[in-house]
Every structure is written in C-alpha cells, then in structure tokens.
Amino acid sequence: MHLSLTLQSALMIPSNSKAQPSQQFPGNPEGFTLSPSDVPTSGTIATRRLVSTHTSLALAGIIGGISLGILAVWLLVARTRKLKENAASAGTSESSPLLVQYQAPLNLQTYTAKLENDILLCSTCAKLDFYRILLYGIHELEPIPLGSLSSIFERSYQCSFCRLISLYVRRTRIMEDFPHIDLSEIECGVHTTLCGALRRGPHPPLRYGRRLYITGNGLWQTHPAFRALGPLLIHLMQEDASKFGRPVDLHGRRVKNTVDVGLVKKWIKLCEENHGDKCRNVWRMDRNMPEFVRVVDVVSMAVIPAPSHRFRHVALSYVWGGNGAEYWTTKDNIAKRSIPGGLNAANLPDTITDSISFVRQLGERYIWIDALCIIQDDLQDKISQLHAMDSVYGLSYFTLIAAGGKTARDPLPGCRPRTRTPQIHIEVVQGLHLFVTPPTHEKALGMSAWITRCWTYQESALSCRRIYFTGQEVYFECRCQVFCESIVAESKADFCRSFLRHSREEYFPFSTDSFWSYKYAVERCTRRNLTVESDIVDALTGVTNALVVAFRLGDPARAFQYGMMLTELHQALLWQHDPLTPRTRRSLAEGSNSSWPSWAWATWCGAVVYMSRSVYRQTRVTGYSSEVSVDETLVDAWYIVDHGGGIVPLDVQKVSRVYWIEEEQPPYSSPGRTLDPTAMPLDTHRPLKPGTLIFCTTSSHFAITRRGGESNEESSPADHYGLFNILSATTSPTWVGTVILPLNPAPPSSIEFIVLSRCDGAHGFYDEESIKPYRGCLLHVMGVSENEGLMERVGLGIIHIVAWVASTPEEKMVFLR
Known part of the structure; x- marks a missing residue:
C-alpha cells in the first residue's frame, strides 16, 4: 500500500487547482516553482499546458523510480534482518535455505518480482527460499515444518504452495470418504529428494534435479487413502531448469488434452534403437506367428490371417466389462470381416476404434484384438488361439494397454479431444513453476479396473514394450526405461537412474530359475479376478508356454x-x-x-x-x-x-x-x-x-x-x-x-x-x-x-x-x- 501511494503521489498532478506564485508541486524534491510571469496567455495556453504536462510527467517518473529503489533496499534490509532472526531462533546458520543470501550484486527488478511473488504465499511459506531449497536440498532427517494439514488447507486460498499440497490431499477424497478425520493432528514438513540422472558418469551434485517431498505424521503414513496415492512430490517444470544451470532431464512437462503421437513414436524409437535384445526378445522366442492367428489390418479394415513372413504387429490389452456379442467376431460374420472394408468401425466400441485409430497414426498396420481375431462362438478356434498368447503378446512390437476405462465402450483417454482431463496443476512460487507429480504408472494402474483382471496379467507380462493409457496421461514401459508425458525422461542410454523406473514386480521379473519365475507369476495372477x-x-497358459520355450x-x-x-x-x-x-x-x-x-x-x-x-x-x-x-x-x-x-x-x-x-x-x-x-x-x-x-x-x-x-x-x-x-x-x-x-x-x-x-x-x-x-x-x-x-x-x-x-x-x- 505504501508503494502504491508513493507512486501515486509522485505521478499526481492536480487538475483543478490554479497555479499560485511560487507554488510547489507535490512530490517535487527539487522545488520546481511557477511565478506569475510563467502563467501562459490565452494564445499559448494549449502549447504551454502540453509542455508543462510532459515535463511534470518525466520528472514524476524519475522521482518514482528513485522512490521505488529506496523502498526496495529498505525492504531488503528489513527482510534480511527478519530472516536472520528466524534462522537464529531455529538454530540454523545463515546458509540455511530459510535465509536468502545474495552473492551477486542486487538486481532490483528481479528482487521486486520476488517480493511480488511472495505476496502469493502465506507467512509460513514466504519464509522459505524455494530456489535455494531446490538448489542445495534439505535432508530428509531435518524437514522444514509447514504446520498442521488443517492450517495448510486454510492457507491454500491465499498461498500458492499450500494450494499444491491441498490439491494432493483432495485427490485422495479422504475428506469426503472420512469426514470425521481430524487433519489438525497431521503435522507436515518438507525436505528434498533427488530425481536421479539420465546420463552415465559423475556429475556435480548441483547438476542433479531435486523434488520437494512433503512429509506428514500419523494418518499421513497409516491411512490407506494416503498410501494408495503414494508420496506427495512437487516438481519443477522444465522451463525453470536453466535457472539452476541444469538440463531439462526429469523436470515437469505440460500434458496436452490429446496424446502427443510424435512423443510416443520417440519413445518406441529410443527403445528399439538403443536397448537391443533386452527389449527385443524378452522370452528368447525365435519363431513366426502361428498361421492360424488372425490380425486386424487397420489400413484395409479387415480381419486377416497373420502374414506368413515376419511382420510387425501391435497387441491390445483391455477390459471387456460385459458381453459384447454385438461386436464380436463370430462364425456368421468372419467371412464378411475378412474382405477389405468388411470391418465397420461404427459397430465397434470406443476402446477398439480408438486403438485402431492410434495404431494407424503411429504408422503401424496390424493389431491383434481378441474380440475381433478370435471366433467367439467356435470353441476349437478359441482354444487354439488362447494357446498362442505367448506368441501374440511375446512377439508384439508393443502392447497398447487401455487402463483408463472399465469396459470396452470407454474411450482410449487422450486419443480424441475431450476424452481425458490431465491433472497437471501448476502454481508459480517465487517465480518458479511447480506442480504436484501425477501418480507413478504403478499407482495409476493400481487404481484401474484393468489391473484387477486375471486375463490382463499375462498380456502385460509377456509384452516387451507396453504403452499404458490412463485417465491422466500415457506411460511407456520396457525392460530398460519408463517414460511418461508429464516428465522429461527420454534418454538414448539403457542406463537410467530415473525415479520413474521400478522393479516390474507386479509383472514378470525374468529369472534364471524357472520355478522362481513360475511362482512369481502364479502369485500375481491369482490375486486378480x-x-x-x-x-x-x-489365463496363465501364455506365461507357462513362454516358460517352456525359455527354459x-x-x-x-x-x-x-x-x-x-x-x-x-x-x-x-x-x-x-x-x-x-x-x-x-x-x-x-x-x-x-x-x-x-x-x-x-x-x-x-x-x-x-x-x-x-x-x-x-x-x-x-x-x-x-x-x-x-x-x-x-x-x-x-x-x-x-x-x-x-x-x-x-x-x-x-x-x-x-x-x-x-x-x-x-x-x-x-x-x-x-x-x-x-x-x-x-x-x-x-x-x-x-x-x-x-x-x-x-x-x-x-x-x-x-x-x-x-x-x-x-x-x-x-x-x-x-x-x-x-x-x-x-x-x-x-x-x-x-x-x-x-x-x-x-x-x-x-x-x-x-x-x-x-x-x-x-x-x-x-x-x-x-x-x-x-x-x-x-x-x-x-x-x-x-x-x-x-x-x-x-x-x-x-x-x-x-x-x-x-x-x-x-x-x-x-x-x-x-
């Protein structure tokens, strides 16, 4: 308010007051005055009034700039003194991230912008220097207290950082599902954790990206709603990586309403060109697709026998969600569907039509879809096809996994406009663009209907590459890497210390011990419905057939x-x-x-x-x-x-x-x-x-x-x-x-x-x-x-x-x- 009044008074010229002898303008430190002889005549009044106005405005601008500089320096001194007092009371040194240190000459424009950004923070968060925290880190054993979760909720309406935390909690629906939980008993804090690295070799510690890790006690650690969503991690967006002298590796990326097909192509190409046999021949298969297997030709829109020579195909894994007799391939319609144009997309559910469209956009021609490629009312055909699942999924170029829906009638999220709503909420905190990390693909899949189905286990376990469509974003996973739309993680190396990677323990960790591989599959498969x-x-025959081949x-x-x-x-x-x-x-x-x-x-x-x-x-x-x-x-x-x-x-x-x-x-x-x-x-x-x-x-x-x-x-x-x-x-x-x-x-x-x-x-x-x-x-x-x-x-x-x-x-x- 003081700054606003100063600028206002410095630029104010009374429009309805008459000039008196030796009258001094308000806000004029040099005492510029007007004498009676300076009063303009009627013939020159317009010209002189214009010159006088321009001169006054110029002087007012100079005066305002000087006043702003004095104010900024005064605020800097006062803020530094206050932060020193806070650091002393907290038992920290002046190098603490709680304290702003300026080792370079003060840039008034930059610091003024920071002061304006602090206006968007509560008194608790305004004490933190987020730049220094993300640059140097905070040890997990010494988190900075943020107050109770209930107070963070109260401050979220005026504080951009508290808003990020409250957004995460609201995702759990814990307040709706458990309204009697006392959030005031949960004390929160913040420390940092490294994002990892995409490049092999030593790096200076400051080159590693960091994330903010929000901790909590009590129910935060024990309540299933919090555990299901995973840890609260807040990331820096890629546009701010240069402020820390870091590459954009493992920083946030904006997710569009529709899938970036070019990005997905890049993921597949990175895997194909750089990972070699690790992702090309997971099951040690060296054979062609059985002749009795059919595929969908997405160009001619027909169900055809698999080409006799080696060919590239995609497989689809999805949830049927009920009877689909109206779109299944049967003895009655297989002949019609075998001719070009015989497969009418208008009669197919959204998951299947979107998958066909997406495969076509990627430049692939063949896709295997069980409802279309198996004659559903022919028991002998069904048995022979089911015993070829190790080939269908094990030899696929990649597998599309529709994990965002509960039935085949749900769209493939992001394949078409208005079929998904990315949960990427970005807040500007002290000039830095921060967002709450979306769930990892493990967590996203854990909340899906797809992962509860027994049939889908082997479809994923047998595949060398998997592209998951979830309600928030698309994930790519192979044996070497995990990519997603919201994090920049593309790397040509098979080496990766990315936080996105995991042990694939929900799928199939291939072992040199045949029984260990078998028991692992049995335990995972029998948990599903x-x-x-x-x-x-x-539902497990594909895996057991693959074990026979591998061992x-x-x-x-x-x-x-x-x-x-x-x-x-x-x-x-x-x-x-x-x-x-x-x-x-x-x-x-x-x-x-x-x-x-x-x-x-x-x-x-x-x-x-x-x-x-x-x-x-x-x-x-x-x-x-x-x-x-x-x-x-x-x-x-x-x-x-x-x-x-x-x-x-x-x-x-x-x-x-x-x-x-x-x-x-x-x-x-x-x-x-x-x-x-x-x-x-x-x-x-x-x-x-x-x-x-x-x-x-x-x-x-x-x-x-x-x-x-x-x-x-x-x-x-x-x-x-x-x-x-x-x-x-x-x-x-x-x-x-x-x-x-x-x-x-x-x-x-x-x-x-x-x-x-x-x-x-x-x-x-x-x-x-x-x-x-x-x-x-x-x-x-x-x-x-x-x-x-x-x-x-x-x-x-x-x-x-x-x-x-x-x-x-x-x-x-x-x-x-």
Whole structure:
C-alpha cells in the first residue's frame, strides 16, 4: 500500500487547482516553482499546458523510480534482518535455505518480482527460499515444518504452495470418504529428494534435479487413502531448469488434452534403437506367428490371417466389462470381416476404434484384438488361439494397454479431444513453476479396473514394450526405461537412474530359475479376478508356454497341467492359500465331466502364496511371499492319470544336497519298493480320474492342536487358516512340527501326513529341549484325508525327522486326488 501511494503521489498532478506564485508541486524534491510571469496567455495556453504536462510527467517518473529503489533496499534490509532472526531462533546458520543470501550484486527488478511473488504465499511459506531449497536440498532427517494439514488447507486460498499440497490431499477424497478425520493432528514438513540422472558418469551434485517431498505424521503414513496415492512430490517444470544451470532431464512437462503421437513414436524409437535384445526378445522366442492367428489390418479394415513372413504387429490389452456379442467376431460374420472394408468401425466400441485409430497414426498396420481375431462362438478356434498368447503378446512390437476405462465402450483417454482431463496443476512460487507429480504408472494402474483382471496379467507380462493409457496421461514401459508425458525422461542410454523406473514386480521379473519365475507369476495372477472361474488355467497358459520355450522344458502339455509346474513338482506342491481366502473349490466350465485335483492350486478360488518355512514360527498365518526351500526330493517316481485314463510317468527334476549328519540322528529312509504302473491294483468298476497323482512315500498319523489355543488372541476374524502344532506320538506329547490347516470346518484332533521332501532345519520349529536341531532335519509333509483309497490334500506343514521315524511310519502307494 505504501508503494502504491508513493507512486501515486509522485505521478499526481492536480487538475483543478490554479497555479499560485511560487507554488510547489507535490512530490517535487527539487522545488520546481511557477511565478506569475510563467502563467501562459490565452494564445499559448494549449502549447504551454502540453509542455508543462510532459515535463511534470518525466520528472514524476524519475522521482518514482528513485522512490521505488529506496523502498526496495529498505525492504531488503528489513527482510534480511527478519530472516536472520528466524534462522537464529531455529538454530540454523545463515546458509540455511530459510535465509536468502545474495552473492551477486542486487538486481532490483528481479528482487521486486520476488517480493511480488511472495505476496502469493502465506507467512509460513514466504519464509522459505524455494530456489535455494531446490538448489542445495534439505535432508530428509531435518524437514522444514509447514504446520498442521488443517492450517495448510486454510492457507491454500491465499498461498500458492499450500494450494499444491491441498490439491494432493483432495485427490485422495479422504475428506469426503472420512469426514470425521481430524487433519489438525497431521503435522507436515518438507525436505528434498533427488530425481536421479539420465546420463552415465559423475556429475556435480548441483547438476542433479531435486523434488520437494512433503512429509506428514500419523494418518499421513497409516491411512490407506494416503498410501494408495503414494508420496506427495512437487516438481519443477522444465522451463525453470536453466535457472539452476541444469538440463531439462526429469523436470515437469505440460500434458496436452490429446496424446502427443510424435512423443510416443520417440519413445518406441529410443527403445528399439538403443536397448537391443533386452527389449527385443524378452522370452528368447525365435519363431513366426502361428498361421492360424488372425490380425486386424487397420489400413484395409479387415480381419486377416497373420502374414506368413515376419511382420510387425501391435497387441491390445483391455477390459471387456460385459458381453459384447454385438461386436464380436463370430462364425456368421468372419467371412464378411475378412474382405477389405468388411470391418465397420461404427459397430465397434470406443476402446477398439480408438486403438485402431492410434495404431494407424503411429504408422503401424496390424493389431491383434481378441474380440475381433478370435471366433467367439467356435470353441476349437478359441482354444487354439488362447494357446498362442505367448506368441501374440511375446512377439508384439508393443502392447497398447487401455487402463483408463472399465469396459470396452470407454474411450482410449487422450486419443480424441475431450476424452481425458490431465491433472497437471501448476502454481508459480517465487517465480518458479511447480506442480504436484501425477501418480507413478504403478499407482495409476493400481487404481484401474484393468489391473484387477486375471486375463490382463499375462498380456502385460509377456509384452516387451507396453504403452499404458490412463485417465491422466500415457506411460511407456520396457525392460530398460519408463517414460511418461508429464516428465522429461527420454534418454538414448539403457542406463537410467530415473525415479520413474521400478522393479516390474507386479509383472514378470525374468529369472534364471524357472520355478522362481513360475511362482512369481502364479502369485500375481491369482490375486486378480475372473468372470468365469474355470478360466484360471487358460489365463496363465501364455506365461507357462513362454516358460517352456525359455527354459526348454519340452512338451507344454507334459510340463504343465492344472496350472502346476510338473517338472518342478516337489516345489510346486508347496503352495499355500492366502490366509484371508476361504477354502472354496473353483466352479468348472459347464459340461466338464471331471473335477480338478485337490493338490493343484487352480482347483481353489483366491490368492495363492509360496511361503518359506519361517511362516511356521509365527503365531498366525501371514500371506507374504518368499522363496520355498527343498533340499532333497524324497519321492523317487511320480505318475499322473491323463485325460484318457492312462498312467503317464512325469519327468520331475530331482534335488539332492549332501549334509553332514551326526551318527546318533536316525536317518529318513525312502520307500524301498519300486512303483510299477502295470502292477497297480486298479478297480475296474471305479477307474482313476484324470489328474490323480500316483507315487510311493511314507505315511503316519499325528495329533494336532491349535497354536495359541482355540481363542488365539493374535488371530484375526478374517483369517481362514491357522497354525497347528504337530504333537509327538509319545506318552508325553511334545511339539515336533507345524501344519497350516483351514479353520472352517474345524480340523479333527488327529491327521494323517505323507512325506514330500526334505528341507534344512533351524531354530523355532519344534521343542528343542526334546529334539536336537541339525542341518536337514525337517520334512515337508502334506496333511491328507483318505476316502476309499483316494487321498485329498488338507494342508501343508513340516515335521522333525526324529519324530517322524519314531512314529513308525508305513510305506504307502498314494493315489492323490
């Protein structure tokens, strides 16, 4: 206000006052006066008035500039003194980012602009020097306090920085969904984190870009709404990178209402030209597309057989969201759709038409879309096509992923105008353009319907390059890089320390261990939903076929059955139900004449977890994944009943690690009998069902009791499985092992167990006062129930070898259904 009044008075000339002798103009420090002789005559009044006005205005401008300079210097001195007082009271040095330091001569124009920008900040944020904070950084252990979240909300109407924070919180919908949460209990602070680098080699620390990281205590860290959205990170826009002498790498970029096709082309080209085989041949596939596979020709608009020679195609992954009989390819319309122009885009849903249009804009010609390329009412065609998914997605140039919609009728966001609203809100803070970082593509996908569908898992896992369309922006991901529209992250190098990258743990981290790759896929796939429960095996067939090719496992039909990896059966059998999933058999397809076997995870609904033996130490089952341990296979030969009723030997890899075992410990003895399928006593009136496993092992009964008692205080009402202690078969029973069993219905007091394999022993698995631990002292056992000579799996556990041998087990030929 003072500045405004000064300028106003300096430029003011009274228009209705008469000039008096020796009258001095207001705001004239040099005392310029008018005498009576200076009063103009009527003939010259117009000219003199004009000259006088111009002269006065010029003097007023000079005077105003000097006044502004004096005011700016005064404000600078006052502000510096105040900041020093704040720094002293906060226990910081004068080099603190809270304090402005000017090492160059003062630029009045620049500083005046900064003062005007500070007007847009609250008193708390105006104390911060955001330039210095982003230049030098703030350690995460010493965040600068910003006050409570409720006070930030109150200040957001007048403060541009607080507005960025409140915008993030409003995205969580926490205030609408949880109106009774007290935001005043959440204290916020700010520190910085590095963005990373796109160029290999050492750089001066100041060359690394920094982001502002907003922290909070209490509910900020624990409430699911905040955790789902991820950390609050505030970025600098690319136009301000030069102010810090940095390249635009990993700075913000404005997102348009429609996708920048040229940018997407650049991403694909960078990957193709610079990443080599890392992104070209993920699954070690060296073959053509099967001849029976069809593709959509986006130029001729026809569904055609895949060209016989090597060709480039795109694949689409999306959510059907219901029946699509009106646009599916069927026996009735396949002939018409096979001729040029036979595929009418007007009859197709938006996701499909937009995908065809986008592929055409990228200059590609062929796209595979399941609803159009599979004859939906031809079962044989559907089966053959589904068994080619490893080729369709594994050999694709890239895969378009429609993660922004819930059905095929939703548009591909950003492909056409008004189909998306980018959430890039930019605020100017002390002359710097800042914006809240949009969700990473992990978080964006985590909020989508697409990621909840089981079918879409393998479609993404098999693809070497993925282009995700979300409601906010488009993301590109390959095995080396992640790009998005809102961050400048393009680099020719396969090296990258970008914050955009992640471990792909939700997809398929390719491993040199075939079983580890398999278990990872099973655990991820079974977390997702299916409309038709019996599709579970088909929805993973593409991945299992790819594993067969990558690890040379032979015939896919012999390597995998019922979703189980038969070549590593001794490990594959060690799956557990997720503790929050009830034990419910999966509904099979209509017309199926045989149920799936109990030993296969695919038989049961819900998530599956492979756990390490450490789970048996706990007081309740927790569903975290870990590496299973098998140190010796104790079943010499495995057989399975095929769909024709024949008994077929399985090629199961054997494991045997040599242990030094103390002499006083009784060794475990495998069954001495040799399994002869031709001599098996088969009941001709009750033939064995397909999927029955046949093998020889030892069997014994043990009493069990719930760990922690029937009212285990540490258990949760949501738990469907519990830990049960296995008790020795002695007059004074002791704890000799542990088994995980379903809680409903309650298990019997005694269970029959059969031996599967050996694992290393450690502390905490049994009563060590009664039994001595040693290496290799534990057995993997399966709890079973028997009915008319057929066994079914009930649970899985471990038991000490000494206790097993002491129970005098019997040899058995097991028929496991």
